[in-house]
Amino acid sequence: MLAVWSVLCLFGIATAQPPRGPLVxxxxxxxxxxxxxxxxxxxxxxxxxxxxxxxxxxxxxxxGQGIWSVTVGPVKPDIYPYSFQVDGVTVMDPANVAFFPNxxxxxxxxxxxxxxxxxxxMQDVPHGSINYEYYPSAEGTTGSLVVYTPPGYDKSPAKKYxxxxxxxxxxDTEETFFKVGHTNLILDNLIAAGKAKPMIIVMPYGxxxxxxxxxxxxxxxxxxxxxxxxxxxxxxxxxxxxLLTNVIPYTEKNYRAIANRxxxxxxxxxxxxxxxxxxxxxxxxxxxxxxxxxxxxxPTEMDKSxxxxxxxxxxxxxxxxLLWVSVGSDDFLYKGTVEFMDYLKAKNVTFKxxxxxxxxxxxxxxxYLAETAPLLFQ
Amino acid sequence: MLAVWSVLCLFGIATAQPPRGPLVxxxxxxxxxxxxxxxxxxxxxxxxxxxxxxxxxxxxxxxGQGIWSVTVGPVKPDIYPYSFQVDGVTVMDPANVAFFPNxxxxxxxxxxxxxxxxxxxMQDVPHGSINYEYYPSAEGTTGSLVVYTPPGYDKSPAKKYxxxxxxxxxxDTEETFFKVGHTNLILDNLIAAGKAKPMIIVMPYGxxxxxxxxxxxxxxxxxxxxxxxxxxxxxxxxxxxxLLTNVIPYTEKNYRAIANRxxxxxxxxxxxxxxxxxxxxxxxxxxxxxxxxxxxxxPTEMDKSxxxxxxxxxxxxxxxxLLWVSVGSDDFLYKGTVEFMDYLKAKNVTFKxxxxxxxxxxxxxxxYLAETAPLLFQ
Numbered sequence: 001m002l003a004v005w006s007v008l009c010l011f012g013i014a015t016a017q018p019p020r021g022p023l024v025x026x027x028x029x030x031x032x033x034x035x036x037x038x039x040x041x042x043x044x045x046x047x048x049x050x051x052x053x054x055x056x057x058x059x060x061x062x063x064g065q066g067i068w069s070v071t072v073g074p075v076k077p078d079i080y081p082y083s084f085q086v087d088g089v090t091v092m093d094p095a096n097v098a099f100f101p102n103x104x105x106x107x108x109x110x111x112x113x114x115x116x117x118x119x120x121x122m123q124d125v126p127h128g129s130i131n132y133e134y135y136p137s138a139e140g141t142t143g144s145l146v147v148y149t150p151p152g153y154d155k156s157p158a159k160k161y162x163x164x165x166x167x168x169x170x171x172d173t174e175e176t177f178f179k180v181g182h183t184n185l186i187l188d189n190l191i192a193a194g195k196a197k198p199m200i201i202v203m204p205y206g207x208x209x210x211x212x213x214x215x216x217x218x219x220x221x222x223x224x225x226x227x228x229x230x231x232x233x234x235x236x237x238x239x240x241x242x243l244l245t246n247v248i249p250y251t252e253k254n255y256r257a258i259a260n261r262x263x264x265x266x267x268x269x270x271x272x273x274x275x276x277x278x279x280x281x282x283x284x285x286x287x288x289x290x291x292x293x294x295x296x297x298x299p300t301e302m303d304k305s306x307x308x309x310x311x312x313x314x315x316x317x318x319x320x321x322l323l324w325v326s327v328g329s330d331d332f333l334y335k336g337t338v339e340f341m342d343y344l345k346a347k348n349v350t351f352k353x354x355x356x357x358x359x360x361x362x363x364x365x366x367x368y369l370a371e372t373a374p375l376l377f378q
Numbered sequence: 379m380l381a382v383w384s385v386l387c388l389f390g391i392a393t394a395q396p397p398r399g400p401l402v403x404x405x406x407x408x409x410x411x412x413x414x415x416x417x418x419x420x421x422x423x424x425x426x427x428x429x430x431x432x433x434x435x436x437x438x439x440x441x442g443q444g445i446w447s448v449t450v451g452p453v454k455p456d457i458y459p460y461s462f463q464v465d466g467v468t469v470m471d472p473a474n475v476a477f478f479p480n481x482x483x484x485x486x487x488x489x490x491x492x493x494x495x496x497x498x499x500m501q502d503v504p505h506g507s508i509n510y511e512y513y514p515s516a517e518g519t520t521g522s523l524v525v526y527t528p529p530g531y532d533k534s535p536a537k538k539y540x541x542x543x544x545x546x547x548x549x550d551t552e553e554t555f556f557k558v559g560h561t562n563l564i565l566d567n568l569i570a571a572g573k574a575k576p577m578i579i580v581m582p583y584g585x586x587x588x589x590x591x592x593x594x595x596x597x598x599x600x601x602x603x604x605x606x607x608x609x610x611x612x613x614x615x616x617x618x619x620x621l622l623t624n625v626i627p628y629t630e631k632n633y634r635a636i637a638n639r640x641x642x643x644x645x646x647x648x649x650x651x652x653x654x655x656x657x658x659x660x661x662x663x664x665x666x667x668x669x670x671x672x673x674x675x676x677p678t679e680m681d682k683s684x685x686x687x688x689x690x691x692x693x694x695x696x697x698x699x700l701l702w703v704s705v706g707s708d709d710f711l712y713k714g715t716v717e718f719m720d721y722l723k724a725k726n727v728t729f730k731x732x733x734x735x736x737x738x739x740x741x742x743x744x745x746y747l748a749e750t751a752p753l754l755f756q
Contacts, residue, residue, distance in 0.1 A: 043466060088421060089464045090472075092484050097551055099477070106470050106484070122512070122520055132508040132562075134500070142500055154632065157535055173475055184510075254532065 022065045026095040027082075027110045033074035035110060038095065039084045042066025050090070051082035051110065052361060060084075077114035078363045079182070081107040101175040103207075109180065117189075119370045120182035125192035126151035130184050135250040137208065138242050141215040144205055145247065146174045147255065148184050150191055150198035160256045162263035162377040163200045164289075165243065166369075167272030174205040180362045186370050196373045199265075202251050206272055208242045209235040240279045244286065262321065265376045267291030269365045270333075281306040284319050289376050291324040293368040294331055294360050296340035310347030317350045322375050326354040326368045333360060400443045404473040405460075405488045411452035413488060416473065417462045420444025428468070429460035429488065430739060438462075455492035456741045457560070459485040479553040481585075487558065495567075497748045498560035503570035504529035508562050513628040515586065516620050519593040522583055523625065524552045525633065526562050528569055528576035538634045540641035540755040541578045542667075543621065544747075545650030552583040558740045564748050574751040577643075580629050584650055586620045587613040618657045622664065640699065643754045645669030647743045648711075659684040662697050667754050669702040671746040672709055672738050674718035688725030700753055701729040704746045708737040 026038035037049050039060065047068040048057035053075050060068040068084075081100050083090050090106075092099060098109040117123045128150045137143030150161065166183065168176040177183045183201055190196035205211060252259045266287045268276035273295025280290040281297075282305065302310065309316050323344070327337035334355075344351050354371060358364050404416040415427050417438065425446040426435035431453050438446040446462075459478050461468050468484075470477060476487040495501045506528045515521030528539065544561065546554040555561045561579055568574035583589060630637045644665045646654035651673025658668040659675075660683070680688065687694050701722070705715035712733075722729050732749060736742050 041467070086467045087465055089419070089467045089469060091467060091469050094468075094482060094484050097479065097481055101475065103475055104472060106472050124520075127512045130510040132510075132556075134505045142502075178510075 022067060024067060024095045026069075026093050029110075029112055030071070033077065033112060034071050035073050035075050035112060036069060036071045037082070037084075037093070037110075038067050038069040039086065039091075039093065040065075040067050041086055044068065044086050046085075046087055048085040049082060050085055052080045052363070053078075057085055073112075075110075075112045077112045077118055079109055079111045079120065079180070079366070080363065081180070082110050083107045099179065101173045101179050102171050103173065104171040119189050120186050120366050121189075122185055123189055123192070125188050127188050128153065128184055128191075130178055133250075133254070135246060137246050138212050138238065139216065141212050143208070143211065143242065143246065144174050145250070146178050146203040147251070148178075148187060148201035148203070149255070150200070151188060152198070153200075153256075157256075160258045161198055161200045162265065163202055163251060163255070163257045164265040164267065164373070164376060165202050165204070165247070165287075167204060167206050167239075167266075167268030167275050169268075169270030169272050170206070172206065172269075172272075174203050176362075177201075177203045181366055181369060183369065186366065187373060190370065190373050197377045199373075199377060200251070200255050200257055202247065204239075204243065204247050206239060206268075206275060207235070209238040212238070236275055236278055239275050240282065243279055244283065248286075261286055261288045263288075263377065265289030265291065265322075267293065267324075267369075267372065268295070269293040269362075269368075270295050270360065278305070281309050284316075288319065288321045290320060290322060291368070291372045292326070293365050294327050294333055294337070296325065296327075296333065296337040298336065299339060299343045302340075302343055310343070310349060313348040313350075317348075320350070322372075323349065323351040324353070324368075324372050324375070325351055326356065326364075326371070328356050328358040328360065328364045330357070330359040331364075400445060402445060402473045404447075404471050405486075407488075407490055408449070411455065411490060412449050413451050413453050413490060414447060414449045415460070415462075415471070415488075416445050416447040417464065417469075417471065418443075418445050419464055422446065422464050424463075424465055426463040427460060428463055430458045430741070431456075435463055451490075453488075453490045455490045455496055457487055457489045457498065457558070457744070458741065459558070460488050461485045477557065479551045479557050480549050481551065482549040497567050498564050498744050499567075500563055501567055501570070503566050505566050506531065506562055506569075508556055511628075511632070513624060515624050516590050516616065517594065519590050521586070521589065521620065521624065522552050523628075524556050524581040525629070526556075526565060526579040526581070527633070528578070529566060530576070531578075531634075535634075538636045539576055539578045540643070541580055541629060541633070541635045542643040542645065542751075542754060543580050543582070543625070543665075545582060545584050545617075545644075545646030545653050547646075547648030547650050548584070550584065550647075550650075552581050554740075555579075555581045559743055559747060561747065564744065565751060568748065568751050575755045577751075577755060578629070578633050578635055580625065582617075582621065582625050584617060584646075584653060585613070587616040590616070614653055614656055617653050618660065621657055622661065626664075639664055639666045641666075641755065643667030643669065643700075645671065645702075645747075645750065646673070647671040647740075647746075648673055648738065656683070659687050662694075666697065666699040668698060668700060669746070669750045670704070671743055672705050672711055672715070674703065674705075674711065674715040676714065677717060677721045680718075680721055688721070688727060691726040691728075695726075695728045698728070700750075701727065702731070702746075702750050702753070703729055704732040704734065704742075704749070706734050706736040706738065706742045708735070709742075710738060 024040045028036040047060045050057045060070040062068045092106045093108040096108045100107040131147045133145045273292040280287045402418045406414040425438045428435045438448040470484045471486040474486045478485040509525045511523045642665045651670040658665045
């Protein structure tokens with residue numbers, strides 16, 4: 001490591017130095033939307049590309065400099081997670097700064113631009129700002145939030161804004177909706193086009209119980225992947241309590257937020273979708289706009305914990321300005337999500353739904369965010 | 379990858395699921411400051427830990443679950459970059475969210491807390507905010523800035539602040555001073571202790587020429603590691619021009635910055651230190667406070683490009699409120715930096731210097747930042 005480091009540190013020298021080995025450019029998007037991936041590994045025996053736009057890993061070939069490469073596609077314009085499998089070991093792309101924040105795996109991001117800019121692309125429009133914040137959280141711990149403020153927020157000190165609480169999935173972090181979801185760019189573009197209302201978006205970390213355990217003396221955090229009922233529900237509850245007693249009050253104290261249910265939306269992906277539905281349906285006085293991306297609650301849990309939703313559909317429909325449920329047709333949660341939709345239908349609960357191609361991916365999350373943001377606070 | 383992904387996606391399901399293999403906790407800091415690192419790789423033949431607190435990679439051993447681990451130390455409290463070498467392949471720690479933003483290598487960060495909190499540690503003090511901003515940059519491109527605003531910035535809409543422009547090293551990104559340098563926490567703690575003045579800190583990306591090349595049609599960016607004189611100086615110049623014509627005007631338009639030389643500081647590490655010295659000594663009307671961390675300019679370049687600094691030391695000393703030069707005794711730039719100090723001495727140019735243990739590392743960068751921030755704008 002020190003050797004590697006010294007070499008890398010040499011790059012820092014402000015005077016003349018020869019290059020330290022070939023420069024690897026990866027990924028390289030070509031004019032025809034094919035993409036070339038490269039990885040420097042002179043001594044590796046086999047290197048494969050694993051990308052979410054490929055059904056299976058793709059073999060790469062080594063050149064005389066020890067750079068493995070492969071050109072794939074044309075690839076449908078979007079942002080895709082990928083990594084390399086180097087003699088069976090999964091690694092990020094060292095040449096690519098764009099990464100997927102996650103607690104359990106590391107992946108890089110390949111951004112294939114459209115011929116006309118996609119809704120998540122950097123465009124020449126006014127930009128909002130992303131703020132990293134600390135807030136006083138459960139049991140004296142400090143929590144982290146990533147907060148989007150819309151263009152002009154700092155220039156209009158009297159204006160107040162509605163707030164969208166947006167929760168990522170299991171093993172994601174509070175950064176994932178920013179770094180992978182491009183939440184800020186999607187909103188910048190929709191607001192510039194007059195399609196979405198200027199809003200504040202608060203992106204919390206979903207696994208409060210684990211963070212509390214970690215800060216309380218470095219004890220082993222709860223396994224976020226363990227899904228036995230009791231633990232899952234207690235951890236979902238820990239998140240809901242932190243959201244209501246810490247995150248929302250911090251937001252409404254420190255940002256110019258409109259503090260009423262009609263100006264609060266909540267949405268989430270995967271586990272965050274479950275947390276969204278539980279927090280919203282269990283606190284109808286707090287949220288009027290609800291978005292579940294690739295997630296659902298089972299009819300059993302609905303009847304057990306949220307029976308009033310279906311028992312008094314008129315009241316539910318009056319209170320909820322939006323109940324959104326979307327899922328991909330290849331999502332392993334497709335069946336459960338359709339059951340949830342059928343449950344709502346049978347109970348005469350009004351909801352909007354969208355079923356897209358694709359699976360349980362952030363390509364779909366971006367699509368759902370772009371579809372729902374224009375519906376909020378209208 | 380799809381297989382891996384489906385498994386990972388399963389973590390997202392909001393209903394009961396069995397865990398997908400053992401939970402790996404890494405790094406785990408033990409009470410005696412030893413640190414246990416773990417990596418799941420049942421089929422790997424050899425796994426080593428490479429950490430900046432170790433002189434050489436340390437062999438790890440595999441348990442029955444296929445988890446490789448090693449306990450090292452006690453380790454001196456600090457934040458250290460590390461990675462694993464899995465059958466010779468360098469990988470980040472999949473279990474650790476803390477990462478080292480860099481263009482050429484990927485590393486994780488191990489944070490060993492002190493018995494009393496270190497200056498870069500999260501403490502129970504008022505926190506400033508980190509803002510990610512886009513700004514109009516050279517040739518119609520869009521640049522990125524990471525900006526620290528001090529505690530209370532949003533609560534005192536009339537107050538204006540001095541600005542510290544802080545530049546990271548070659549292959550670092552605009553995120554490195556935040557994620558690795560803990561600039562925000564260091565300032566939060568120094569301000570709370572009354573040791574540093576509240577200030578705005580603007581952290582730009584150092585390789586403007588490469589970013590422009592990249593945005594101008596995905597052409598191959600300039601190799602940041604090529605250090606042949608002409609290219610190096612033209613790229614240093616491109617940064618200086620962007621700083622003066624784009625970054626500073628954007629900052630002073632969009633933040634409550636005091637816009638005069640006595641309220642502008644500039645500092646940087648490694649390549650950023652060279653950029654700092656060139657931008658400051660070449661624009662004495664713009665900056666009054668100058669910090670070079672682990673970098674220098676050669677006597678030859680000083681005489682050629684900045685002769686007035688040594689030719690009129692009284693004027694130089696009157697204009698510069700601070701000229702700081704620091705380096706580690708094991709830094710491969712130690713000799714050049716001492717030559718630079720000797721040059722300044724011989725020319726009767728007043729400067730403050732600090733020579734520490736250690737090398738060209740971010741452990742030293744944090745130390746230099748904590749030493750210099752209290753000197754600025756006083």
